[in-house]
Amino acid sequence: MTATDPARALPLDPSLAPPGTRNFRDAGGIPADRWHADQNGETLVPTHCCFCGVQCGMYLRVDRGGKVFGVEPRNHDINRMRLCPKGINAYQQVNHPDRLTAPLMRRNRDEEFREVSWDEALDHTVAEIRRIQGEYGNDAFGLLGGASLFSEKTYLVGKFARVALKSRHVDYNGRLCMVSAAGANKLAFGIDRAGNPFSDILLTDCLLIAGSNVGECFPVMTQYLWGARDRGATLIVVDPRETAIARTADVHVALKPGTDSAFFNAVLHVVVAEGLTDEAYLAAHTTGWEEVKATVAAYPPARSAEICGVPEQQIVQVARMFAGAGKSMAWHARGVEHHSQGVENCLSIINLCVATGNIGKPGAGYGTITGQGNGQGGREHGQKSDLLPGGRSITNPEHRRQICEIWGIDETELPPAGTSMMEMVWQMQRKEIRGLVGICNNPFVSLPNYATVKDGYDTLEFHAQFDFFLSETAANAHVVFPVTVWAEDDGVMANAEARVVKHNKAQEPPAGVRTDTWVICELARRLGAGDKFAFPDSRSVFEELRVASAGTVNDYYGITYERLEETGGIAWPCPTTEHPGTPRLFEDGRSYHPDGKIHLQVVEWHPPMDPYSEEYPLSLTTGRTVAHFLSGNQTRRLGALVEQTPRPWVEVHPSHGFRNGDPVRVVTRRGSEVFPALVTEAIRPDTVFVPYHWPVPTAANALTIDALDPRSKIPEYKVCAARIEAAPRIDEVPAPPTAPGHQAYPETQVSRTDPLPPTSPQGRGTAERS
Amino acid sequence: MMGRTIFIDPGRCIGCQACVSACRECDSHRGKSMIHLDYPDEGRSVASLPTVCMHCEDPVAPCAEVCPADAILVTADGVVQQADTTRCIGCANCVNACPFGVPKIDLQAKLQMKCNLCYDRTAYGLAPMCATVCPTGALFYGTLEELQTERPGVQVADSFTFGSTTVSTGVAMVVPADKVQWPVPGGLPVVEINGKDVR
Numbered sequence: 001m002t003a004t005d006p007a008r009a010l011p012l013d014p015s016l017a018p019p020g021t022r023n024f025r026d027a028g029g030i031p032a033d034r035w036h037a038d039q040n041g042e043t044l045v046p047t048h049c050c051f052c053g054v055q056c057g058m059y060l061r062v063d064r065g066g067k068v069f070g071v072e073p074r075n076h077d078i079n080r081m082r083l084c085p086k087g088i089n090a091y092q093q094v095n096h097p098d099r100l101t102a103p104l105m106r107r108n109r110d111e112e113f114r115e116v117s118w119d120e121a122l123d124h125t126v127a128e129i130r131r132i133q134g135e136y137g138n139d140a141f142g143l144l145g146g147a148s149l150f151s152e153k154t155y156l157v158g159k160f161a162r163v164a165l166k167s168r169h170v171d172y173n174g175r176l177c178m179v180s181a182a183g184a185n186k187l188a189f190g191i192d193r194a195g196n197p198f199s200d201i202l203l204t205d206c207l208l209i210a211g212s213n214v215g216e217c218f219p220v221m222t223q224y225l226w227g228a229r230d231r232g233a234t235l236i237v238v239d240p241r242e243t244a245i246a247r248t249a250d251v252h253v254a255l256k257p258g259t260d261s262a263f264f265n266a267v268l269h270v271v272v273a274e275g276l277t278d279e280a281y282l283a284a285h286t287t288g289w290e291e292v293k294a295t296v297a298a299y300p301p302a303r304s305a306e307i308c309g310v311p312e313q314q315i316v317q318v319a320r321m322f323a324g325a326g327k328s329m330a331w332h333a334r335g336v337e338h339h340s341q342g343v344e345n346c347l348s349i350i351n352l353c354v355a356t357g358n359i360g361k362p363g364a365g366y367g368t369i370t371g372q373g374n375g376q377g378g379r380e381h382g383q384k385s386d387l388l389p390g391g392r393s394i395t396n397p398e399h400r401r402q403i404c405e406i407w408g409i410d411e412t413e414l415p416p417a418g419t420s421m422m423e424m425v426w427q428m429q430r431k432e433i434r435g436l437v438g439i440c441n442n443p444f445v446s447l448p449n450y451a452t453v454k455d456g457y458d459t460l461e462f463h464a465q466f467d468f469f470l471s472e473t474a475a476n477a478h479v480v481f482p483v484t485v486w487a488e489d490d491g492v493m494a495n496a497e498a499r500v501v502k503h504n505k506a507q508e509p510p511a512g513v514r515t516d517t518w519v520i521c522e523l524a525r526r527l528g529a530g531d532k533f534a535f536p537d538s539r540s541v542f543e544e545l546r547v548a549s550a551g552t553v554n555d556y557y558g559i560t561y562e563r564l565e566e567t568g569g570i571a572w573p574c575p576t577t578e579h580p581g582t583p584r585l586f587e588d589g590r591s592y593h594p595d596g597k598i599h600l601q602v603v604e605w606h607p608p609m610d611p612y613s614e615e616y617p618l619s620l621t622t623g624r625t626v627a628h629f630l631s632g633n634q635t636r637r638l639g640a641l642v643e644q645t646p647r648p649w650v651e652v653h654p655s656h657g658f659r660n661g662d663p664v665r666v667v668t669r670r671g672s673e674v675f676p677a678l679v680t681e682a683i684r685p686d687t688v689f690v691p692y693h694w695p696v697p698t699a700a701n702a703l704t705i706d707a708l709d710p711r712s713k714i715p716e717y718k719v720c721a722a723r724i725e726a727a728p729r730i731d732e733v734p735a736p737p738t739a740p741g742h743q744a745y746p747e748t749q750v751s752r753t754d755p756l757p758p759t760s761p762q763g764r765g766t767a768e769r770s
Numbered sequence: 771m772m773g774r775t776i777f778i779d780p781g782r783c784i785g786c787q788a789c790v791s792a793c794r795e796c797d798s799h800r801g802k803s804m805i806h807l808d809y810p811d812e813g814r815s816v817a818s819l820p821t822v823c824m825h826c827e828d829p830v831a832p833c834a835e836v837c838p839a840d841a842i843l844v845t846a847d848g849v850v851q852q853a854d855t856t857r858c859i860g861c862a863n864c865v866n867a868c869p870f871g872v873p874k875i876d877l878q879a880k881l882q883m884k885c886n887l888c889y890d891r892t893a894y895g896l897a898p899m900c901a902t903v904c905p906t907g908a909l910f911y912g913t914l915e916e917l918q919t920e921r922p923g924v925q926v927a928d929s930f931t932f933g934s935t936t937v938s939t940g941v942a943m944v945v946p947a948d949k950v951q952w953p954v955p956g957g958l959p960v961v962e963i964n965g966k967d968v969r
Contacts, residue, residue: 071795073902083903088791215784219905226782226907230921244784244816626786640794644787660813681814 016694018636020470022097045506049087050486051629053370054220055495056087060506068094068507077568084219089638098469098637100482101512121479126526128462132435142169142424142433146440147378150491152541156520158382163532164524168415171385173441174378175421179712180342181368188350190592191553193498194367197583202227203363206325208236211335215244216626218369236318242682255308257619258719260336262605264348266304269296270319278357285589288600292351295602323356327363338717342709344603360586370496377494380554385418390552406548420713428456435462444472445631445695448704448715449670471633472695483516484509490538499571502564553592608719609707616721619687622700632693648698650675651689665727668703668720674727777917779944783908785818789900796899797890804885823872823885825850825940833864848940853882869932930956
């Protein structure tokens with residue numbers, strides 16, 4: 001974690017709080033009755049964290065009245081009692097005062113929301129769906145889901161779009177997460193998941209982490225890294241910033257953003273030149289190696305060193321360390337994947353692993369670190385625009401036939417593939433999509449190029465949103481459905497290892513709140529498809545999901561709720577109820593392509609989409625902080641996490657002449673915003689970094705470019721051209737009007753000039769203020 | 771040889787503040803954390819360091835020694851407890867005496883609070899909340915033997931110098947092997963007092 005003193009030196013800004021936040025600083029910090037619960041009567045409900053793809057096991061503490069009031073570490077196989085600050089504080093959102101507890105509705109965006117009955121909200125939504133589809137066709141209404149939903153709900157989202165809405169336009173926010181890795185894995189291996197379990201990290205001799213700030217994004221994974229290092233493994237980190245993990249690595253390659261594939265091609269070039277490839281494995285189990293070898297011949301270290309801005313010798317060193325160790329592993333995340341060449345970047349890492357024979361063995365392989373809790377499972381069962389349940393392709397006639405049979409519809413009724421999340425926004429601007437339902441996503445903060453996103457959503461004739469807090473995107477909607485948080489329902493998620501884990505319901509939802517499952521089924525019933533959506537609970541959806549995935553690569557058939565509760569998690573594929581699951585892939589040397597071979601792919605580096613110029617000479621890159629999750633709709637309401645990181649900052653190298661806390665304007669071709677400077681030698685002089693969890697006026701995504709990878713359609717969040725300049729004092733920069741909120745408690749709002757509380761006796765550097 | 775205690779390994783700290791949040795969740799301090807996080811080389815490095823109560827052994831708990839109300843109890847197992855709420859007068863002597871900057875004062879409640887090694891948990895054989903959740907193992911709870919079994923070759927120090935004063939502690943810190951033989955510098959050198967250079 002980078003020091004956040006510049007951010008702390010500034011007053012908390014209420015305009016950065018999510019809409020409807022009742023108390024920016026303290027709301028949800030600790031529930032009012034936290035310390036008065038009858039702890040003798042408490043029960044511990046075993047479940048998992050709702051946040052990232054590690055899916056740490058935890059207990060929720062439930063009092064005698066049935067209310068969640070705390071958390072207790074759980075000795076689950078994944079995390080062995082470890083938790084990060086998000087996990088520890090997650091329970092505080094369950095009974096948070098900002099929870100939505102009645103449907104909200106308005107006819108036009110210039111009206112205030114009013115609380116309405118469920119019938120009125122559902123009827124109005126169905127009437128608008130019918131009107132828009134009647135006037136402009138079925139595809140004029142779209143659906144956007146989320147990868148924080150349980151897999152049962154993601155299955156329902158895909159089925160609802162195709163069967164009840166009969167629209168091709170369905171996609172999900174996992175599109176902004178790990179689809180580049182998914183695309184690369186599918187191309188190379190014919191299967192879309194990590195090759196190894198986390199526990200294999202403990203067995204490796206050399207660990208390569210690329211484009212992943214593990215310490216802040218996946219803190220609990222660091223115990224595996226240190227476990228490996230305790231037994232002598234070396235650590236290589238490839239990242240433009242000196243992150244907490246990079247700080248102690250054996251080699252830290254601080255490459256220029258957007259040059260990953262040039263670097264990995266050069267590493268493979270050295271591996272080939274020094275005879276460190278595993279030719280026997282390549283000959284027996286792969287196709288395309290000769291083409292890859294010919295391509296990397298054009299990437300000598302001298303050329304890539306110039307492109308990447310790293311020492312030539314470092315490329316040679318990484319090649320020798322990775323290929324020379326007994327067993328090596330590579331794990332990567334968004335730093336590699338959030339690019340217009342995201343798929344190629346991932347493929348260049350796969351080429352390195354396979355060429356050195358580091359695949360399908362304990363301690364040797366590859367993995368993608370999932371951002372969202374169900375980033376892996378969220379796309380497996382039909383929520384992605386081009387996929388049907390079981391990871392089937394929507395363009396494959398046989399796959400379409402199989403699913404239509406299970407769903408009981410005619411093949412002609414199943415729509416074709418739709419477009420990606422960002423493309424759907426462009427279609428909204430062009431009025432090709434005129435109505436939208438959003439579930440569990442907040443594109444106003446999470447999509448790039450905010451001005452475009454705002455314009456697209458403002459153009460919609462009708463917009464409904466499911467959420468449990470009024471997010472920035474929900475504040476733009478016509479109808480908001482108040483739905484359950486994770487602890488109020490049962491369901492499964494698949495973590496970064498493709499291990500399916502079960503979340504257990506810990507408390508009843510508040511009065512007026514319904515599960516997403518109930519709302520989707522009710523909408524379907526009112527649209528005339530009720531017979532296809534007769535699901536009373538999550539279990540009944542999971543039973544259909546199991547059947548719908550049977551026989552596919554993503555086979556869940558052998559996974560049952562009972563088995564998950566007994567085992568603590570099962571990795572798919574798991575074709576029968578006796579099958580133990582598949583934690584490690586390719587142990588027999590066979591891929592999931594029909595020919596059983598790993599299909600190596602040629603990768604050529606090309607520059608990022610936003611060109612540098614005299615006016616925009618720097619790289620702007622974005623990322624996360626440990627205290628916040630995605631768009632911050634959840635974590636920016638929890639007092640402890642707001643205190644930890646109250647607002648974003650811009651990280652700049654000392655060579656630019658700024659001092660800590662100076663207001664710095666970051667300018668890109670999309671716009672400009674002012675952030676306090678965090679001056680540090682931990683970043684390249686030609687690069688600046690801004691964390692992205694906040695909305696305008698300090699939204700990193702008002703500056704980022706909406707260029708997409710042509711194959712995965714992931715936006716290029718991690719690099720765009722920028723410049724920085726001195727700005728007026730930050731408190732002189734006018735704040736935009738606060739987004740329309742649900743209800744505000746003005747007496748507890750923190751004013752812009754509110755001073756920070758006095759420091760504790762220990763003074764500077766103290767994280768907690770008493 | 772030291773018994774079951776906390777070992778701090780600053781090299782592993784990622785600054786995530788899970789310890790800070792976890793401390794707030796333990797039943798001792800009712801929603802307040804007794805841990806703070808320092809950034810010792812800010813601007814050049816992202817290094818960070820969690821500070822918990824070091825449970826001083828020699829001299830025995832300066833905070834307890836200076837307490838005029840005898841509110842701070844040191845138990846037989848060496849744990850320096852937080853102030854007894856029925857005795858504490860909120861004078862902050864303990865805050866001034868502590869060389870590690872650990873105790874906190876709630877001026878309104880006239881009450882001192884500090885880490886008591888999660889006595890409510892350790893008494894039942896559980897680890898303190900901070901060391902339980904620490905994702906990296908920067909805070910480890912156990913014996914030195916257990917630590918060295920998990921991390922071969924690791925060395926620790928449990929005495930620290932503040933000027934000419936040496937303090938031995940119940941909590942130990944992981945240090946480079948060549949630093950074990952003598953006390954580790956326990957604070958920044960004093961260079962200025964009331965505007966006067968005293969170097």
